[in-house]
Amino acid sequence: MQRRTVLFLLVCLPFLASCAIVPWFKRTPQQTQTQQAPAKPVPTAVTAKRAQVLMGTMVELTAVAPNEILAQAALSAGFQEIRRLEALLSTWIETSELSIVNAAAGHEPVGVSEETFALLKRALEVADYTEGGFNIAIGPAARLWNIPEAPRVPSDMELEIAAQYVDYRNIHLNPTRRTVFLEKPGMKIDVGGIGKGFAAEKAAAVMREVGALGGLVAVSGDFRVFGKRADGTAWPVGIRHPRRDGTILATLDSTDEAVSTSGDYERFFLQDGIRYHHILDPDTLQPARLCQSVTVVAPDAGWADALATGLFVMGPVKGMALIERLGFGAVIVDAQGGILVSSRLRSRVKLTP
Numbered sequence: 330m331q332r333r334t335v336l337f338l339l340v341c342l343p344f345l346a347s348c349a350i351v352p353w354f355k356r357t358p359q360q361t362q363t364q365q366a367p368a369k370p371v372p373t374a375v376t377a378k379r380a381q382v383l384m385g386t387m388v389e390l391t392a393v394a395p396n397e398i399l400a401q402a403a404l405s406a407g408f409q410e411i412r413r414l415e416a417l418l419s420t421w422i423e424t425s426e427l428s429i430v431n432a433a434a435g436h437e438p439v440g441v442s443e444e445t446f447a448l449l450k451r452a453l454e455v456a457d458y459t460e461g462g463f464n465i466a467i468g469p470a471a472r473l474w475n476i477p478e479a480p481r482v483p484s485d486m487e488l489e490i491a492a493q494y495v496d497y498r499n500i501h502l503n504p505t506r507r508t509v510f511l512e513k514p515g516m517k518i519d520v521g522g523i524g525k526g527f528a529a530e531k532a533a534a535v536m537r538e539v540g541a542l543g544g545l546v547a548v549s550g551d552f553r554v555f556g557k558r559a560d561g562t563a564w565p566v567g568i569r570h571p572r573r574d575g576t577i578l579a580t581l582d583s584t585d586e587a588v589s590t591s592g593d594y595e596r597f598f599l600q601d602g603i604r605y606h607h608i609l610d611p612d613t614l615q616p617a618r619l620c621q622s623v624t625v626v627a628p629d630a631g632w633a634d635a636l637a638t639g640l641f642v643m644g645p646v647k648g649m650a651l652i653e654r655l656g657f658g659a660v661i662v663d664a665q666g667g668i669l670v671s672s673r674l675r676s677r678v679k680l681t682p
């Protein structure tokens with residue numbers, strides 16, 4: 330997970346205004362009602378909302394529950410779950426399971442928890458689906474670019490060396506012993522492209538267990554929604570315009586699904602007029618160039634997060650074909666600014682004129 334600078338966090342406030350996806354609260358009730366069946370308000374439901382910095386980014390939780398105590402308990406449990414997963418998965422925390430796996434690269438397999446194992450298994454599945462576009466072995470290259478902490482363009486020689494350590498097929502999972510082994514010393518797993526979605530999924534499940542009837546988990550640009558809002562309507566989600574700061578590209582009403590966006594507009598730097606951003610093409614170890622932004626709608630936030638990153642690398646043509654094959658949804662802004670919407674989302678997504 331990326332540890333962002335304090336400056337970045339300040340820029341991120343108010344928390345949703347600068348996230349890749351923002352809830353679209355400004356629509357009038359009349360507009361909402363023309364688009365869906367009359368809403369059934371949840372009887373005497375209350376809504377509670379809280380934001381906290383976790384996983385190096387702003388996390389915002391909203392809970393709808395029969396009473397204030399349950400709503401607050403759901404929020405606390407959700408944050409607690411994300412904090413727990415951060416301690417397990419963050420490669421910025423030396424004692425995390427993944428840091429221990431990375432430190433043992435080339436030496437020995439490391440036993441991990443069921444959750445860490447499940448996350449890595451999922452990540453390798455998505456790597457296969459995206460033909461290697463999504464690649465958690467990208468660690469050594471991501472460290473070289475170091476976006477946004479201390480960004481610079483690495484030399485060809487540095488990238489050539491890093492290229493020897495970024496093959497995800499050299500990550501070996503042993504399901505019987507539940508161990509992870511990185512084949513070469515110098516390899517480093519980086520779950521920056523899947524960890525936030527994975528955590529959002531778990532947090533939503535915990536909030537529901539505690540008694541929330543509906544909720545929204547927003548971990549930066551990774552959203553997981555469940556149930557309805559207190560007035561019985563779906564959760565309106567906005568997708569940011571990748572080139573017009575503070576402008577919404579499109580909106581969709583969402584319930585019981587995940588919506589994740591990966592873009593080149595939030596963590597980047599400009600040098601000699603060229604935009605260098607944090608999603609790397611594993612083949613070149615340069616920033617991926619085929620998209621400006623990719624939003625994926627999927628039943629699970631771990632899938633949505635990883636696929637958004639992977640599709641960004643694959644590009645609009647291959648990426649959209651994959652989404653159609655999986656039966657998920659996507660909104661892709663290609664390198665020229667063209668907007669593509671997958672078949673399942675065409676009737677749901679409203680593009681901003």
Ligand code: ADP
Nearest residue numbers: 462463464465467471521522591607608609638
């Ligand atoms: P964000 O973290 O801004 O929500 P993403 O979900 O797209 O955006 O994840 C980007 C992060 O994933 C990078 O900061 C880096 O840690 C990691 N990463 C970069 N390139 C890749 C890639 N090709 N595959 C998997 N992870 C990547």
Ligand code: MG
Nearest residue numbers: 522634635638
């Ligand atoms: Mg991602």
